[in-house]
Amino acid sequence: MGISMENNGQTKALIAMSGGVDSSVAAALMQAEGYDCVGAMMKLYQGEDTAGTEKRKSAQMAHKPGEGEQDVRTDEAVRGAGICCSAEAAADQAESRTCCSTDDAEDAASVARKLGMPFYVFRFTEEFRCQVMERFVNSYLSGETPNPCIDCNRYMKFEKLYERARLLGCEKIVTGHYARISRDGAGGRWQMRKAVDQTKDQSYVLYQLTQEQLAHVCLPLGELTKERVRGLAQEYGFFNARKKDSQDICFVPDGHYEKFIEKYTGRRAPEGNFVTQDGEVLGRHKGIIHYTVGQRRGLGIAAAHPYYVKEIRPESNEVVLCVHEALFQRTLTARDVNWVSIAQPDQKIRVQAKIRYRHSPQGATAEMTEGGLLKVTFDEPQRAITRGQSVVLYDGDLVLGGGKICGEEQKTAEICRDPRNSEN
Amino acid sequence: MQIYADNAATTRMPGAVIDVMKECMENIYGNPSSLHSPGQRAAEVLAQARESVALMIGAEPKEIFFTSGGSESDNQAIRSAALAGKRKGKTHLISTAFEHHAVLHTLRKLEGEGFEVTLLPVYENGIVRAEDVRNALREDTALVSVMTANNEIGTIQPVKEIGAACREAGVVFHTDAVQAAGHIGLDVKEMNIDMLSLSAHKFGGPKGTGALYVRKGVPLLPLIEGGAQERGRRAGTENIPGIAGMAKAFSLSMERLEENRAYVSGLRDALIEKLSEIPHARVNGDRERRLPGNVNFCFEGVEGESLLLLLDADGIAASSGSACTSGSLDPSHVLLALGLPHEVAHGSLRLTLSAENTMEEVEYMAAKIKHAVRYLREISPVWEELEKGERKHVI
Numbered sequence: 001m002g003i004s005m006e007n008n009g010q011t012k013a014l015i016a017m018s019g020g021v022d023s024s025v026a027a028a029l030m031q032a033e034g035y036d037c038v039g040a041m042m043k044l045y046q047g048e049d050t051a052g053t054e055k056r057k058s059a060q061m062a063h064k065p066g067e068g069e070q071d072v073r074t075d076e077a078v079r080g081a082g083i084c085c086s087a088e089a090a091a092d093q094a095e096s097r098t099c100c101s102t103d104d105a106e107d108a109a110s111v112a113r114k115l116g117m118p119f120y121v122f123r124f125t126e127e128f129r130c131q132v133m134e135r136f137v138n139s140y141l142s143g144e145t146p147n148p149c150i151d152c153n154r155y156m157k158f159e160k161l162y163e164r165a166r167l168l169g170c171e172k173i174v175t176g177h178y179a180r181i182s183r184d185g186a187g188g189r190w191q192m193r194k195a196v197d198q199t200k201d202q203s204y205v206l207y208q209l210t211q212e213q214l215a216h217v218c219l220p221l222g223e224l225t226k227e228r229v230r231g232l233a234q235e236y237g238f239f240n241a242r243k244k245d246s247q248d249i250c251f252v253p254d255g256h257y258e259k260f261i262e263k264y265t266g267r268r269a270p271e272g273n274f275v276t277q278d279g280e281v282l283g284r285h286k287g288i289i290h291y292t293v294g295q296r297r298g299l300g301i302a303a304a305h306p307y308y309v310k311e312i313r314p315e316s317n318e319v320v321l322c323v324h325e326a327l328f329q330r331t332l333t334a335r336d337v338n339w340v341s342i343a344q345p346d347q348k349i350r351v352q353a354k355i356r357y358r359h360s361p362q363g364a365t366a367e368m369t370e371g372g373l374l375k376v377t378f379d380e381p382q383r384a385i386t387r388g389q390s391v392v393l394y395d396g397d398l399v400l401g402g403g404k405i406c407g408e409e410q411k412t413a414e415i416c417r418d419p420r421n422s423e424n
Numbered sequence: 425m426q427i428y429a430d431n432a433a434t435t436r437m438p439g440a441v442i443d444v445m446k447e448c449m450e451n452i453y454g455n456p457s458s459l460h461s462p463g464q465r466a467a468e469v470l471a472q473a474r475e476s477v478a479l480m481i482g483a484e485p486k487e488i489f490f491t492s493g494g495s496e497s498d499n500q501a502i503r504s505a506a507l508a509g510k511r512k513g514k515t516h517l518i519s520t521a522f523e524h525h526a527v528l529h530t531l532r533k534l535e536g537e538g539f540e541v542t543l544l545p546v547y548e549n550g551i552v553r554a555e556d557v558r559n560a561l562r563e564d565t566a567l568v569s570v571m572t573a574n575n576e577i578g579t580i581q582p583v584k585e586i587g588a589a590c591r592e593a594g595v596v597f598h599t600d601a602v603q604a605a606g607h608i609g610l611d612v613k614e615m616n617i618d619m620l621s622l623s624a625h626k627f628g629g630p631k632g633t634g635a636l637y638v639r640k641g642v643p644l645l646p647l648i649e650g651g652a653q654e655r656g657r658r659a660g661t662e663n664i665p666g667i668a669g670m671a672k673a674f675s676l677s678m679e680r681l682e683e684n685r686a687y688v689s690g691l692r693d694a695l696i697e698k699l700s701e702i703p704h705a706r707v708n709g710d711r712e713r714r715l716p717g718n719v720n721f722c723f724e725g726v727e728g729e730s731l732l733l734l735l736d737a738d739g740i741a742a743s744s745g746s747a748c749t750s751g752s753l754d755p756s757h758v759l760l761a762l763g764l765p766h767e768v769a770h771g772s773l774r775l776t777l778s779a780e781n782t783m784e785e786v787e788y789m790a791a792k793i794k795h796a797v798r799y800l801r802e803i804s805p806v807w808e809e810l811e812k813g814e815r816k817h818v819i
Contacts, residue, residue, distance in 0.1 A: 167734060
């Protein structure tokens with residue numbers, strides 16, 4: 001059908017653009033390599049869907065694919081750990097603390113214009129609601145701490161956006177992510193490696209990519225340092241090169257996840273009991289969505305020693321507290337497993353594993369269970385292993401695979417099959 | 425082949441309009457407010473344009489106020505009528521669910537300022553009922569605003585009857601005639617209209633120029649302060665080339681109104697007929713009471729945006745929803761107002777034809793659209809579910 005994959009012998013590539021430094025440089029680099037490029041941006045949600053919309057009613061939000069994804073982590077807890085925003089927003093502009101404003105769309109369009117590329121904005125609000133927001137909310141409601149960026153990469157950027165890329169005749173989809181994709185010999189397996197700039201490495205949020213997807217994804221920044229990328233941005237004259245990385249989840253720009261969830265579901269999370277591991281009631285909590293495993297602050301429990309959140313039990317609406325030492329665990333189980341650089345191993349393998357975005361990889365052994373779950377046993381106990389976060393396995397730089405941490409039993413959040421059923 | 429089928433978004437200016445504007449830019453550079461001869465020449469051009477525009481809608485020249493376009497006209501008409509009503513203790517406003525956002529957003533703002541807004545339903549055929557307006561009118565109603573023709577689905581509203589109901593109740597009646605003007609006949613007296621918005625670029629005039637008709641005796645308050653232009657109702661030095669171009673474009677389209685109407689509606693009907701051959705497709709809005717050039721379809725299992733991409737690659741310029749909303753995020757509020765489910769409201773294709781289109785183009789478009797819809801359904805997971813019976817067809 002329709003649009004040719006080649007234009008004067010050039011391969012066509014769709015650049016997921018945000019107006020930020022990374023995707024702009026990625027676009028310029030692809031062009032320099034001789035690709036015929038098309039720029040695109042995804043509009044993923046609108047003001048009403050987010051918390052704290054009053055401040056920026058008129059902002060049209062679009063998502064900025066693949067930049068600056070990282071977590072927001074407090075000292076004490078992994079609250080919001082791994083919740084990332086793929087955006088560079090002007091972090092110093094408190095009023096427009098979102099990555100997805102009209103300004104961003106204009107910046108992206110201006111970069112595309114400068115490079116002489118056509119630029120499209122695609123409206124994926126329905127899909128985003130179903131595939132990302134719905135999962136995010138359900139995950140919190142079932143006592144997990146989700147990382148929506150992983151779902152967004154999986155379902156939006158590399159699936160939905162790629163569909164559009166194909167319609168435009170693009171063989172490749174390009175993002176500003178920091179990670180490397182290569183092939184294990186001609187015709188061999190596609191592999192993913194950490195970025196050369198380890199401080200910017202984003203391979204953690206990309207572990208769900210399938211072989212099929214890896215075959216058409218280009219990540220031109222994987223070989224570069226952030227400094228070099230900023231330098232290139234200056235050279236190319238991208239005026240936005242001074243932008244700072246933003247650190248919030250894009251559709252909850254004020255960081256109040258609990259408010260977002262209550263607004264989304266239209267229900268207040270019911271209060272319940274704080275209990276010890278032995279079932280002793282310690283006090284009342286404000287609703288399970290207010291808590292994350294590992295959290296210490298804001299519990300409001302007066303005791304001789306500090307308490308931490310150990311576990312969240314959605315069935316009984318209980319939050320289990322423990323002393324610091326009890327936060328450490330050696331094993332975890334993960335579902336929704338994807339093997340990236342290697343085929344699924346049929347025996348135990350040695351790995352380094354990360355249990356959240358900002359975790360440094362730890363020595364462990366990994367194996368698949370008969371039920372298709374991934375079991376990881378760490379050499380040393382790890383603090384606050386959190387359901388809903390992803391465990392990603394590495395062999396040095398090589399991303400082996402990963403899965404969503406589900407604890408011991410498999411819990412599957414109810415996911416709407418059809419975006420249109422997700423109206424709240 | 426390059427086909428322009430997005431005339432509801434904007435139109436190409438005829439050479440004669442460009443000539444008039446060029447003449448103004450070169451020679452009529454004076455400020456119409458100035459006393460000297462160049463100023464007087466500009467004032468003369470302005471007066472002629474005002475007369476001409478007034479004539480086209482059966483109004484008096486003094487009832488025409490030039491603005492920057494349809495959105496400004498809508499904003500000013502609604503704000504002004506609302507404020508005038510409030511001074512008499514009337515704070516109720518009536519409109520419809522499928523108005524242009526220039527109307528809806530202004531109403532929403534006013535709601536925040538203490539007004540009460542009733543939005544009437546438009547039914548599946550996309551037509552408001554005059555009796556609904558009559559029933560909604562209250563003692564404290566300050567304004568009724570119902571568009572003459574809808575921008576997305578082109579349905580023509582019973583403006584005359586609505587106007588009569590308002591006149592009877594002594595309520596100000598505004599109509600956004602941006603899509604209708606130049607395409608169907610308008611007579612503000614016969615149609616009982618108190619205020620009417622116009623935009624030049626929808627009928628072959630330049631962007632950035634419009635007008636607001638306000639019946640003599642109906643108060644009009646300015647949105648923009650700062651000068652005596654437009655009798656103090658719209659400050660700012662008049663855009664003489666734009667205004668002259670608007671007047672020329674309007675009179676040109678009125679001269680050819682009947683001829684164009686017959687020709688363009690012939691193209692429209694042929695295109696609708698051909699696209700109706702596609703299974704699980706539907707025309708949105710009433711088939712008879714619609715603008716001559718408007719074709720609006722939903723194809724089940726097909727996303728509007730994807731279709732636009734493929735058509736663009738085939739040289740066809742069309743739109744999904746209205747151009748004003750395809751930059752925004754909602755599925756079409758117009759299609760939702762017709763009661764269409766979300767997934768269908770997402771998949772609309774709007775083709776708006778003009779006298780510049782040909783039957784050959786219609787055939788080309790129909791063939792390309794059929795092809796594109798078939799292709800997109802082949803790759804659509806939603807369509808697969810529909811075909812397997814896992815999901816029910818809604819069209």
